[in-house]
Each structure stands twice: as structure tokens, then as C-alpha cells.
């Protein structure tokens with residue numbers, strides 16, 4: 001992905017293209033990785049005002065980049081990529097750290113809106129337990145799941161801007177723990193509640209999509225997985241703008257009601273975008289998790305390569321949860337093995353073999 005930034009924001013490790021300023025270029029090449037402050041000074045001294053940064057080829061950790069070609073949207077770009085001098089800050093180093101995070105969240109991480117506003121799921125015990133990263137991984141998996149339920153339930157009951165912002169933060173911490181605690185993660189695949197609540201659905205999808213994203217990208221350090229994971233949890237937040245009688249309707253919905261439901265991806269995107277909670281990589285999750293490769297999905301009907309893999313990851317977890325839970329306009333439900341079989345038999349053209357294979361593997365070699 002290419003982001004155009006102001007020259008004073010250049011940093012060592014960025015892979016840049018300054019071909020548009022060739023007449024001022026003090027170097028022999030247009031595209032290269034910045035390796036010294038000297039190079040940055042040369043660029044500034046030459047009067048070059050902006051540069052295109054290739055975020056995929058960059059080796060720096062870059063946060064809060066703003067694309068000057070798209071300034072009115074004021075999107076923040078978060079790019080994380082491994083490099084020796086920055087290893088301490090990348091997700092790769094979180095792996096295999098069973099005893100705790102390399103950068104443990106501060107003690108007060110959960111002392112925000114949820115510390116004073118509780119409901120039946122966010123008890124003080126669960127708030128204390130979430131901090132205890134030394135409990136056994138199977139117990140820890142249940143605590144993380146339960147905490148996720150508490151956050152999402154509170155969010156759906158109080159979908160106000162401050163709560164949404166606080167929830168995003170909590171969910172980012174939760175997914176950071178999932179990324180950081182592989183043993184806990186291995187138990188999480190089987191921790192599930194199959195009630196019909198939408199907040200339960202959000203947690204089930206959030207966790208399974210996060211586990212799939214870790215399988216796909218965990219070793220590349222290319223993406224901000226906790227940020228992505230939080231978006232998986234929030235994928236159905238648009239449902240808070242739809243009549244709860246329709247969202248929670250136990251039986252089949254009418255065509256008219258389904259038209260309402262089909263609005264939730266865009267409504268969710270709008271909620272998060274208005275609160276500036278989306279970044280360049282992850283906005284697609286909320287917007288496109290119901291798109292399908294043949295164009296039969298909604299809300300845009302986009303096809304195949306136009307659908308971002310992050311949206312497809314969320315889509316697989318979403319379909320799996322729909323098949324295995326009592327939610328989604330049905331009272332029966334499939335057993336996990338049957339659901340996997342249905343997905344493999346019927347969803348291959350929608351999601352592609354690589355993602356589906358990785359998803360199925362999540363259930364193998366697990367506890």
C-alpha cells in the first residue's frame with residue numbers, strides 16, 4: 001500500500017519513492033529504503049516536500065501516518081513491521097511469551113468506563129482475573145472469553161460514543177493477549193457459548209477470526225493484529241442502529257426486515273469511522289464481512305479480489321458461528337464437525353482454499 005506523506009515525517013526504515021520529484025532528487029535512484037538521518041536531511045535540503053511510502057516494503061514501525069492526498073478523511077495509518085532495532089515493539093516478540101506481555105498493558109488498563117459501569121457479566125472477579133496473566137491457559141481462555149462477553153454486552157446495551165471508544169480499547173487489549181499467549185489461544189478455539197445473543201456472536205466471531213488472522217499473518221509482523229482483532233469483535237456494531245425486534249427476532253425475518261439487516265455493515269462502518277476508530281487496513285472488516293466472491297453478498301456486491309482478506313476472514317468466522325449457534329433465524333444448530341463440512345463443501349468458491357484450509361486447521365492439533 002502506498003501512502004503519501006510530508007517529507008519532514010520521513011523515518012529510517014521507510015521504503016520511499018521520490019520519482020515525482022526527480023528534478024530535485026539528490027540520489028541516483030528514486031526508490032529505496034531510508035537507512036540514515038543523513039538521507040532524510042538530503043531529501044529536505046533538496047526541497048522535496050513529499051514522498052510516497054510503500055508500507056509493505058517498509059521496515060520501520062510507523063504510527064499515525066497521514067496520507068496528504070486524502071487529508072480531509074484524516075485516517076491514521078498504523079504500520080508495523082519487524083526490524084532488528086525495533087524488535088521489542090513488534091508482535092513477533094510477543095509470541096512464545098507465556099508468562100506475560102513484552103510490553104504488559106499498564107495496571108490500570110481496565111480502569112476505564114468498565115470499572116464503574118458493570119453489568120452481570122463484568123463482575124469485579126472477572127475484572128481482577130483478566131489481569132492475572134499467570135493463571136493456567138485453559139482457565140485464562142475462559143476468562144478472556146468471559147471478559148469479551150462482558151465488554152460486548154455492555155457495548156450493545158449502551159452503544160454511546162464513549163462506550164464504543166472504550167470498548168475498542170478493551171478489545172484491542174484482549175486481542176493483544178490472544179496474540180501474546182499462544183497457549184491460551186490454543187484453548188480459545190473450543191471456548192464457546194452458543195446462545196442467541198448478538199454480543200455472544202460478536203465474541204465468537206472476534207475470537208475465531210483473530211485466531212485465523214494469527215495463523216495467516218502472525219509470523220509476518222506485517223499487520224497490527226490487536227487492532228485487526230478489535231475490528232473483528234466490532235464487525236456487527238451496525239446492528240445497534242437497527243430495530244432490536246428485527247435483530248433479535250427468533251424466527252425467519254421478512255424480506256423487508258432483511259433489507260434492514262443488510263444495512264448493518266455500512267451502519268457499523270459509519271459508526272466507527274465517525275469516531276475515528278478505523279484505520280486504512282481494517283475498515284473493510286465491518287463494511288465487507290458479508291461480501292461474497294461471486295458478488296452475491298452485501299452491501300456492495302463486490303467480487304473476488306475486490307474483497308480484502310480481512311473481510312473474508314471475518315466472513316468465514318461469521319458463517320461458522322451462524323451454523324453452530326442458535327442465532328440467525330434458526331432454532332437448530334450444527335455440531336462443529338458438521339459446520340466445518342458444510343463450509344468446506346459449500347463455501348470454497350466464496351472464501352478460497354487457503355483461508356478455508358487455515359480455518360479448518362485451527363480445530364486440529366488443539367486441546
Ligand SMILES: [Fe+2]
Nearest residue numbers: 235236289290
Ligand atoms: Fe454481520
